[in-house]
Amino acid sequence: MKSFTAAATTLAFAGNVAAFWRMPCRSTTGIARIDPLVSPNDIADHSHIVFGGGNFGMNTTYDDLAHCSGKEDCTTCNVKEDKSAYWTPPLYFQHEDGSVEMVPNVGGMLAYYLFYLDDLEPFPEGFAMIAGNPTYRNFTGDFPDEPLSSWPTDPTDQFFLQQRAIGFNCLNYAKNPPEASLYRHQFPPKDYMDANCKDGIRMEMAFPSCGNGELDSPDHRSHVKYPSLVKEGNCPEGYDHHYPFLFFETIYATNKFAGKPGKFLVSTGDPVGTSYHGDFIMGWDSAEFLGQAIKTCTNPSGQIEDCPVFTLQTDEQAAQCSFPMPSEVEGDDCQGPRDGLPVGVPIQYGPEPATAYKVPGDKNVPTSSLKQTSTPATFHIPTLTYSPADAASTATAQGGIVVAAESSAAAAVGYGKDAEHGAAQASTTAAPSYSSASKDSNAVSTTTITRGNEVIEMVIEETEVTVTAQPTAGSYSAPAPNAYKEKRHLEHHKHHHHARN
Ligand SMILES: *[C@@H]1O[C@H](CO)[C@@H](O)[C@H](O)[C@H]1NC(C)=O
Ligand SMILES: *[C@@H]1O[C@H](CO)[C@@H](O)[C@H](O)[C@H]1NC(C)=O
Numbered sequence: 001m002k003s004f005t006a007a008a009t010t011l012a013f014a015g016n017v018a019a020f021w022r023m024p025c026r027s028t029t030g031i032a033r034i035d036p037l038v039s040p041n042d043i044a045d046h047s048h049i050v051f052g053g054g055n056f057g058m059n060t061t062y063d064d065l066a067h068c069s070g071k072e073d074c075t076t077c078n079v080k081e082d083k084s085a086y087w088t089p090p091l092y093f094q095h096e097d098g099s100v101e102m103v104p105n106v107g108g109m110l111a112y113y114l115f116y117l118d119d120l121e122p123f124p125e126g127f128a129m130i131a132g133n134p135t136y137r138n139f140t141g142d143f144p145d146e147p148l149s150s151w152p153t154d155p156t157d158q159f160f161l162q163q164r165a166i167g168f169n170c171l172n173y174a175k176n177p178p179e180a181s182l183y184r185h186q187f188p189p190k191d192y193m194d195a196n197c198k199d200g201i202r203m204e205m206a207f208p209s210c211g212n213g214e215l216d217s218p219d220h221r222s223h224v225k226y227p228s229l230v231k232e233g234n235c236p237e238g239y240d241h242h243y244p245f246l247f248f249e250t251i252y253a254t255n256k257f258a259g260k261p262g263k264f265l266v267s268t269g270d271p272v273g274t275s276y277h278g279d280f281i282m283g284w285d286s287a288e289f290l291g292q293a294i295k296t297c298t299n300p301s302g303q304i305e306d307c308p309v310f311t312l313q314t315d316e317q318a319a320q321c322s323f324p325m326p327s328e329v330e331g332d333d334c335q336g337p338r339d340g341l342p343v344g345v346p347i348q349y350g351p352e353p354a355t356a357y358k359v360p361g362d363k364n365v366p367t368s369s370l371k372q373t374s375t376p377a378t379f380h381i382p383t384l385t386y387s388p389a390d391a392a393s394t395a396t397a398q399g400g401i402v403v404a405a406e407s408s409a410a411a412a413v414g415y416g417k418d419a420e421h422g423a424a425q426a427s428t429t430a431a432p433s434y435s436s437a438s439k440d441s442n443a444v445s446t447t448t449i450t451r452g453n454e455v456i457e458m459v460i461e462e463t464e465v466t467v468t469a470q471p472t473a474g475s476y477s478a479p480a481p482n483a484y485k486e487k488r489h490l491e492h493h494k495h496h497h498h499a500r501n
Pocket of ligand 2 (some may be wrong): 135136137138140351352353354
């Protein structure tokens with residue numbers, strides 16, 4: 001175990017490079033129309049895929065997760081002290097004939113805890129929050145994003161930030177470098193995915209990390225806000241509690257449907273992608289333990305194996321954990337193939353926000369209004385009997401958030417700078433010292449990806465390429481600090497602009 005002095009030294013360093021850990025939760029505890037935050041003691045209006053603590057149900061609280069006994073005293077994450085609940089809507093594919101099946105999830109979820117803001121506090125006991133909004137059906141910004149240097153330094157427009165907190169990463173492991181995190185904020189077009197996303201889509205959800213000190217709020221959102229650059233930057237006034245930047249990555253094998261006519265849908269009935277969201281109930285043993293971990297787990301590898309305070313368990317052990325399926329939703333067939341989304345969720349295209357609909361099985365809605373299948377329903381009972389995690393799957397479930405800060409080249413055009421508030425945060429620092437490659441003066445950012453037990457570092461180097469912007473690019477104009485990346489943006493933009501509008 002590290003001595004206190006060693007930890008303190010590392011912490012000082014961590015302010016420069018955003019220390020983090022990557023929590024693998026390789027199995028789901030269950031897939032069901034449950035949402036203890038939004039629909040406590042009730043059936044949720046869309047399905048969720050849930051990871052983490054085993055004592056999850058229709059009315060779960062912090063205590064239920066963290067301090068339960070019996071067989072639900074477990075977690076599908078690899079750190080036993082973390083029985084937090086992490087959940088998102090899963091991804092579905094609707095075939096041309098209307099039938100719907102869940103897109104296979106590859107490798108569970110990675111929940112990142114990244115330490116961007118200063119003076120970090122652990123999530124308190126009883127803390128919960130939601131990022132994103134199931135009713136959203138449009139992305140109103142440019143593609144690719146306006147350069148960070150042009151984003152407002154005062155984060156008053158939280159809708160702007162929330163939209164950019166969602167990512168659909170087109171995975172192609174043969175491509176080097178891989179697509180950056182939080183690059184696309186809605187589904188790529190199906191034909192683009194068929195041609196390019198050979199390894200599926202990584203759905204990404206960034207959570208707000210500035211809090212007002214409350215544990216929760218009536219909408220589960222207004223007690224937290226995004227800092228000015230989503231993952232870092234300035235917190236809005238009154239939101240001066242700094243939490244770890246929580247970031248979910250969940251991979252779906254969309255490539256299974258390459259060449260097949262149909263469309264991808266979020267379980268909310270969303271063919272756009274912008275309704276993607278994530279929910280979190282803090283379920284760590286104690287806030288004190290989490291705080292200790294934040295202080296101690298500063299190894300730049302981000303690997304939980306490198307954190308001495310964690311008690312680890314294997315994927316196989318984690319896979320034995322599941323939540324008890326409430327009888328109200330036991331008959332749902334959340335994986336399909338089935339007729340329509342589970343259960344009775346209408347597809348709403350937007351761009352206007354989605355409206356409420358009747359929830360089959362809910363208090364005043366008879367189950368007879370449950371959308372009928374054209375063939376007799378095959379009731380898939382989603383009880384998770386023990387099965388070892390599929391090594392072939394987990395080996396390809398790569399993580400990808402850009403962990404290192406952008407370079408001084410980026411800082412030169414104002415990235416994350418707010419001199420008045422002295423809040424340049426981690427944004428103006430050099431690449432991390434753990435890689436010899438990233439010490440190179442040309443390295444402007446570093447991405448780590450995980451392949452099984454291997455962490456592979458990708459260093460993006462600055463190249464002196466001048467980008468000549470095309471006329472249809474809208475706001476795209478600033479000289480590129482990272483021309484390589486910008487050049488790729490340009491290519492993608494050209495390919496997609498018309499398809500998206
Ligand atoms: C919460 O749900 C559990 C089982 O799902 C039930 O036993 C318990 O009574 C519920 N609690 C409340 C307060 O409704
Ligand atoms: C885009 O979505 C937001 C949030 O739902 C909504 O307020 C806005 O009206 C939508 N834009 C259009 C053009 O419908």
